[in-house]
Amino acid sequence: MQxxxxxxxxxxxxxxxxxxxxxxxVSLTLAAGEILAFLGPNGAGKTxxxxxxxxxxxxDDGWVRICDRDPHHQPQALKLLGAVLEGNRNVxxxxxxxxxxxxxxxxxxxxxxxxxxxxxxxxxxxxxxxxRRALVxxxxxxxxxxxxxxxxxMHQPSLLLLDEPTLGLDVEATEDVKRLVREIVQEGCxxxxxxxxxxxxxxxxxxxxxxxxxxxxxxxxxxxxIRQFSGSAYVIETERPIDAERVRKLHLLGLECxxxxxxxxxxxPMLYQVLAILKPLPILQIQKDxxxxxxxxxxxxxxxxx
Amino acid sequence: xxxxxxxxxKRQWIQQRRYALDSIAGILxxxxxxxxxxxxxxxxxxxxxxxxxxxxxxxxxxxxWSLVTxxxxxxxxxxxxxxxxGTLEQxxxxxxxxxxxxxxxxxxxxxxxxxxxxxxxxxxxxxxxxFLSFTPTLLLPLVTVILGAFGIALAMGxxxxxxxxxxxxxxxxPFGLFLAMLVPVxxxxxxxxxxxxxxxxxxxxxxxxxxxxxxQALDWGQLAIAFLxxxxxxxxxxALFKQAERIAKLRxxxxxx
Ligand SMILES: Nc1ncnc2c1ncn2[C@@H]1O[C@H](COP(=O)(O)OP(=O)(O)O)[C@@H](O)[C@H]1O
Ligand SMILES: [Mg+2]
Numbered sequence: 280m281q282x283x284x285x286x287x288x289x290x291x292x293x294x295x296x297x298x299x300x301x302x303x304x305v306s307l308t309l310a311a312g313e314i315l316a317f318l319g320p321n322g323a324g325k326t327x328x329x330x331x332x333x334x335x336x337x338x339d340d341g342w343v344r345i346c347d348r349d350p351h352h353q354p355q356a357l358k359l360l361g362a363v364l365e366g367n368r369n370v371x372x373x374x375x376x377x378x379x380x381x382x383x384x385x386x387x388x389x390x391x392x393x394x395x396x397x398x399x400x401x402x403x404x405x406x407x408x409x410x411r412r413a414l415v416x417x418x419x420x421x422x423x424x425x426x427x428x429x430x431x432x433m434h435q436p437s438l439l440l441l442d443e444p445t446l447g448l449d450v451e452a453t454e455d456v457k458r459l460v461r462e463i464v465q466e467g468c469x470x471x472x473x474x475x476x477x478x479x480x481x482x483x484x485x486x487x488x489x490x491x492x493x494x495x496x497x498x499x500x501x502x503x504x505i506r507q508f509s510g511s512a513y514v515i516e517t518e519r520p521i522d523a524e525r526v527r528k529l530h531l532l533g534l535e536c537x538x539x540x541x542x543x544x545x546x547x548p549m550l551y552q553v554l555a556i557l558k559p560l561p562i563l564q565i566q567k568d569x570x571x572x573x574x575x576x577x578x579x580x581x582x583x584x585x
Numbered sequence: 586x587x588x589x590x591x592x593x594x595k596r597q598w599i600q601q602r603r604y605a606l607d608s609i610a611g612i613l614x615x616x617x618x619x620x621x622x623x624x625x626x627x628x629x630x631x632x633x634x635x636x637x638x639x640x641x642x643x644x645x646x647x648x649x650w651s652l653v654t655x656x657x658x659x660x661x662x663x664x665x666x667x668x669x670x671g672t673l674e675q676x677x678x679x680x681x682x683x684x685x686x687x688x689x690x691x692x693x694x695x696x697x698x699x700x701x702x703x704x705x706x707x708x709x710x711x712x713x714x715x716f717l718s719f720t721p722t723l724l725l726p727l728v729t730v731i732l733g734a735f736g737i738a739l740a741m742g743x744x745x746x747x748x749x750x751x752x753x754x755x756x757x758x759p760f761g762l763f764l765a766m767l768v769p770v771x772x773x774x775x776x777x778x779x780x781x782x783x784x785x786x787x788x789x790x791x792x793x794x795x796x797x798x799x800x801q802a803l804d805w806g807q808l809a810i811a812f813l814x815x816x817x818x819x820x821x822x823x824a825l826f827k828q829a830e831r832i833a834k835l836r837x838x839x840x841x842x
Contacts, residue, residue: 292837301837327837335677337834354680362678364840368671378599385592386679386686430675 282469283309287341303493316484361431362440369427372416387434421452481572508570518561593693650766661741674840729789732815736822743829
């Protein structure tokens with residue numbers, strides 16, 4: 280089921296007489312149970328796009344539908360949406376986690392009773408139960424962020440927007456947040472996630488959309504994108520140095536040894552010819568040249584600048 | 586709507602309890618400051634026989650003034666504070682409209698403050714030895730003043746969405762409000778009196794003074810004017826807030842870029 284549909288979003292800001300083209304053309308779709316990693320360099324327009332989806336910024340052009348409802352004109356659409364926005368505070372620091380959860384639950388349209396029950400559940404699930412009566416300002420950054428996510432889930436939204444949810448978290452808290460994101464999506468929520476930590480995006484996302492200078496440059500499933508950018512090349516590494524005779528034979532195939540023990544091979548047919556030459560030298564490893572999201576990201580974003 | 590009111594009231598209650606010392610210090614501070622004001626005025630005016638009425642009027646005006654200033658500073662200042670820290674956007678993500686949330690909040694705040702003001706009044710009456718008359722009809726002009734105050738609070742709140750340095754404007758506000766609450770328009774003659782009707786909350790404050798300090802009967806004509814005044818200020822404030830909200834969304838300013 281399609282949860283989010285955003286079409287041709289556009290937002291220009293006027294600042295000190297100068298026009299900033301924050302978002303030029305962004306279209307995104309997201310189905311239930313899907314995580315879309317929304318990646319891009321600083322200032323590319325991610326936060327502006329997310330806030331347009333959340334109804335916080337009015338687009339100059341284009342439209343947004345959340346389960347067929349328009350968050351800019353139908354307040355009921357906001358009941359389907361939860362968001363943890365960039366920056367450090369999405370909750371009240373002078374109140375406790377319990378108070379925050381119950382208050383925001385009611386504000387999202389829950390009854391006091393339902394909010395109390397749900398708050399207790401979430402505190403348990405997010406490992407915050409022991410801190411439920413502590414002031415938020417006294418919690419660690421990781422706990423505060425987990426609470427912000429819990430608050431955004433109070434009313435069981437179909438769509439969750441997470442803008443840089445792991446920014447400034449330590450390793451352990453980052454792992455916690457990753458685990459929670461996986462759990463939430465398994466329950467059928469659709470998640471739109473921005474992050475600068477590409478490894479996290481690669482691990483979590485089903486699909487990736489890359490935005491640069493206000494425009495989406497690529498949108499693909501994560502696996503497909505990585506496959507596309509992975510070459511067909513192999514690297515072979517032997518245990519012992521390759522002898523001069525073999526080096527000469529490899530040279531006839533047009534190959535040079537990178538070091539005395541490694542050799543780069545362009546494709547699969549060539550791989551077997553090379554293996555025939557190397558036989559019976561002991562082989563340490565053969566590895567396919569596998570791209571990661573960082574390579575993809577840099578190629579796309581840099582390529583655009585060239 | 587009722588549910589959010591209770592949630593807001595609960596929040597206020599928690600806040601008051603958690604920062605109880607601040608609240609009590611606030612009440613005592615206001616009472617002491619006023620007592621000083623009372624002594625100096627008494628000294629300056631001498632033991633004039635006519636003074637009683639005027640003093641009671643001042644007490645009423647003062648209580649109203651602190652109520653109104655509190656509400657307005659609280660809403661507009663609170664909104665700005667939340668824009669700064671980041672919780673404001675979470676409020677705007679609610680299916681309830683921000684105007685509704687802030688009004689409910691103001692109402693909850695008012696409930697708490699009224700209890701406090703009542704406390705201050707009791708202290709003041711005990712200290713000054715002057716007793717004001719309280720009747721249920723007092724509520725009617727009070728409502729007109731509060732309508733006006735909410736209107737101004739919404740307008741200031743809207744302004745704080747758009748202008749970052751709203752604190753400076755808020756700094757001047759108490760003086761303006763002091764005038765609006767204390768000018769005795771009810772005693773003015775006709776052309777000037779017309780102007781008095783246009784001042785924010787002034788007609789309602791006048792009716793309150795007549796009732797409480799001068800023990801006069803409720804003048805329904807004056808009350809109607811006060812309601813009209815309060816209603817119009819409220820409507821204008823609400824419209825300004827909605828407009829400010831629209832502009833803030835266009836400029837991407839909610840949450841304080
Ligand atoms: N409210 C605003 N007014 C003016 N310019 C803005 C505003 N918000 C963002 N910008 C500008 O728009 C561009 C995109 O910003 P943003 O959406 O925050 O990017 P990202 O989240 O990808 O880093 C940036 O150049 C930023 O400076
Ligand atoms: Mg951003």
